[in-house]
Amino acid sequence: MLRRTYGDMDLCYEGGESSRTATSRAVQVVTEVLNSGWKNAVIVSHGNLISLLLGHLDQAFGFEEWEALSNPDVYELSFTGPASSFKRIWMP
Template identity: 35%
Template sequence: MQTHLYLVRHAHSDYTPDEKSRPLSPKGAKDARKVAVVLSKEGVDRVISSPYKRAIQTVEGISREINPEINQWEGFRERLLSTGPVADFQAAVAKVWEEEHFAFEGGESNQQARARGVKEIKKVLQQYAGERIAIGTHGNILALILSHFDSCYGIEFWRQLEMPDIYCLSFDGLELKNVRRIPLGAKAI
């Protein structure tokens, strides 16, 4: 019996310094409707999300369709790069990917963020074995989780992720058997 986890990178949001309550942009809201349609066709059983508003909003359409409750799991939040602003975001992300144990002041290293994300994945697999679960999350933590299972998922993978993006991870117990990207199609519903 396989468990299928649909890691959903949130749709586009307009930048604000308030990470937790940053909402989707109008484009992001339109794209979130595509996510609901696609996940509906996948037969998703339940929805979990990062507690960040943009991640919740990206998966709330499928949640309303199957079960209005979205379980918020703190471990699926985006990796904290630093407690303060960084001068060059792309360079800062490159630095933490180059040095596995390096963290900016108050931030998480790749090792720390990956361990947090993988711990949550294992909890989901144990609690909801045999189900299809949509998980609203973020680009960096999604790439870090995947990199735990296969080193081909690194910074270049992260750079090519779209907003939104969906990757289905199929597990047999705790063993990852397959990863496939779920295309969203061209038209919003």
């Protein structure tokens, strides 16, 4: 079931939200943090939402990468002007 939500961003199961809606919510939070003026911030979430955000930044990050996430997992996101990047900085 979850795999389908990566291929169809508008697929929404009863009682849930689509991947497109969830991604938009995550991007909004990151945008708010970037506009806050803080130099560094920590954002914590669950693996599915993290993978959707990373997929928004790099379309190569999808379901298979979600499957490879550990619990917990830590990524560092960097934003320089309009450019963004991320790297995995810790895993158990």
